[in-house]
Amino acid sequence: MKELSKLASAVRASTTIAIDTKFKTLQAEGKDVIGFGLGEPDFDTPEHIKEAGIQAIRDNKTKYTPASGTPAVKKAICQRLKEDWGLDYETTxxxxxxxxKHILYVALKTLVNPGDEVILPAPYWVSYYELIKMVGGVPVVVDTTEESGFKMSADQLRAAITPKTKALIxxxxxxxxxxxxxxxxxEAIAKVCVEADLxxxxxxxxGKLTFDGKTFTSFASLGEDxxxxxxxxxxxxxxxxxxxxxxxxxxxxQKIIKIMTNYLSHCISGTSPISQAAAVEAFAGSQAEIETMRATFEERRNYLYERMNKIPGVHAVRSEATFYMMMSMEDLVGKTLYGVEIKDADDFSDVFLDKGGVAVVPCTGFGAPYFTRWSFAVSMETIKEGLDRLEKFLAGAGVE
Ligand SMILES: Cc1ncc(COP(=O)(O)O)c(C=O)c1O
Structure with a gap:
């Protein structure tokens, strides 16, 4: 048989899958394990949004829509971008x-020719790296440190640019x-991007899930250029x-959107009209429930951060937004826990699940090999239990 696509064959499965598969297997076997891997809110979709989806089915909105989305959802998005970040976009x-995720793929497909470089600050969300490769691009990773708050400086960005650089994620x-x-x-990052034509x-x-009263600035709002x-x-x-x-x-x-839409029209057509109708309600309807969810995430973040930092051997990196917190396990590297030599977060996560009964995401595949990611899109009880187990696990391994 002939060789399969080189580009497609080079795509790696998500590195988070190994720990997740193990977690689910243990769970199915009835083992007492808890997980912090979830990358999705644990809340239900707000009622008024669900109702809009149900109504769309009743109204027989069950046919193809334009490839770029219904006029109603695009209008609602434009209104939301204006209200939230002061951005003016036309529906076109x-x-x-x-x-x-799919939009990211098509965006990269629109920008990147084979061999073009795309700059990716690390730690990065695992899919970006593979998505760049999937379109024939070359990921250029810019490492950042905990000391710099994991933020890439304008100088770091400048240093990573070559004549082949096309874009920054x-x-x-x-x-x-x-x-x-x-x-x-x-603004400092944007200045470099404009100068280097990226x-x-x-x-x-x-962008809506921020803590400590901090407000988010949308990148596009930094100027017309x-x-x-x-x-x-x-x-x-x-x-x-x-x-x-x-x-x-x-x-x-508009030119970029047109190419993206042409591409989408061939590989997917529009997405579900039912979901689009629900999204109209999400963007244009009451925004009140966002604050309830955001405040709950912040409460959990506070607890997780405070308590984790009191546990010997590890420390937390205080998140300013999202529903994730990084835990450094760097001090454990080179130590032996329950007979396993810890070389990186993969080893740690594996033995923590086996002996501690807790699944966390190793950030090895995120460009941060000595960190694990804890999602706090789980109940406060689960967070408490997870930290109790972490404490016990490390104390039992002799880390005091
Ligand atoms: C940074 C980031 N971008 C995009 C996505 C994908 O979101 P969607 O569910 O809209 O595909 C995720 C999901 O985990 C994410 O973490």
């Missing part, structure tokens, strides 16, 4: 499809670190607890 500058606030760039920090894919899917080169990516998954509805969108220059 928006394309809607089946989740931000700028995920703010960040999965997995939970950090958020200030307006001033973004496109920016600004993934702002966690910045907006012109930015593909703003967002969706309903995280803000409205709608991961399964599969709605994501891009807002950008």
């Amino acid at each position: 500058q928006v394309t809607v499809n089946a989740g931000a 700028f995920n703010n606030p960040s999965n997995p670190t939970g950090m958020m760039y200030s307006k001033e920090q973004q 496109y920016v894919i600004a993934d702002e899917i966690y 910045v907006k012109a080169r930015t593909i703003l990516v967002n969706g309903v998954s995280k803000t409205y607890a709608m991961t399964g509805w599969r709605i994501g969108f891009a807002a950008a220059d």
Whole structure:
């Protein structure tokens, strides 16, 4: 048989899958294990949004829609972007499809020719790296440190640029670190992007889930020259607890949106009209429940951070947004826990699940090999139990 596609064969399965598969196997065997791996809100989709979806079925909105989304959902997105971040987009500058993940893929497909470099600050969300490869691009990783709050400086960005650099993927606030760039920090980054003529894919899917009274600044709002080169990516998954509805969108220059839409028209057509109708209600209806969810995440973040930092051997990195917190296990590297030599977060997560009964995501595949990611999209009881287990696990291994 002939060889399969080299590009497709090079795509790696998510590194989080190994621990998740093990977690689910143990759970199915009836073992007492708890998990912090979830990348989705544990809340139900708000009632008024669900009702809009149900009504759409009753109204027989069950046919194909335009490939870029219904006029109603694009109008609601434009209104939301204006209200939230002061951004002016026409509906012709928006394309809607089946989740931000797919939108990211098509955005990269639109920008990248084979061999083009795409800058990716680490730690990064695991899918970006593979998505860049999937379109024939070359990921250029810029490492950041805990000391710098896991933020890439303008100088670091400048140093990573070569004649082949086409774009920057700028995920703010960040999965997995939970950090958020200030307006001033973004301005410095934007200046370099304009000078070097880079496109920016600004993934702002966690922009509404910020803590400590901090306000988020959308990258495209930094100026017309910045907006012109930015593909703003967002969706309903995280803000409205709608991961399964599969709605994501891009807002950008009309020429970019046209190419993205052409591409989408051939590989998916529009996404579900039922989901689009629900998204109209999400974007245009009451926003009150976002604050309830955000405040709950902040309460959990506070507890997780305070308590984790009292546990010897590890420390937490205080997240400023999202529903993730990084835990450093660097001090355990080189130690032996329950007979296992700990070389990185993969080893730690494996033995923590085996002996501690807790699944956390190793950030080895996120470009941060000595950190684990804890999602606090779980109940406070689970968080408490997880930390009790962490304490016991480390004390039992002799880490005091
Ligand atoms: C940073 C980031 N971008 C995009 C996505 C994908 O979102 P969607 O559900 O809209 O595909 C995720 C989901 O985990 C994410 O963490």
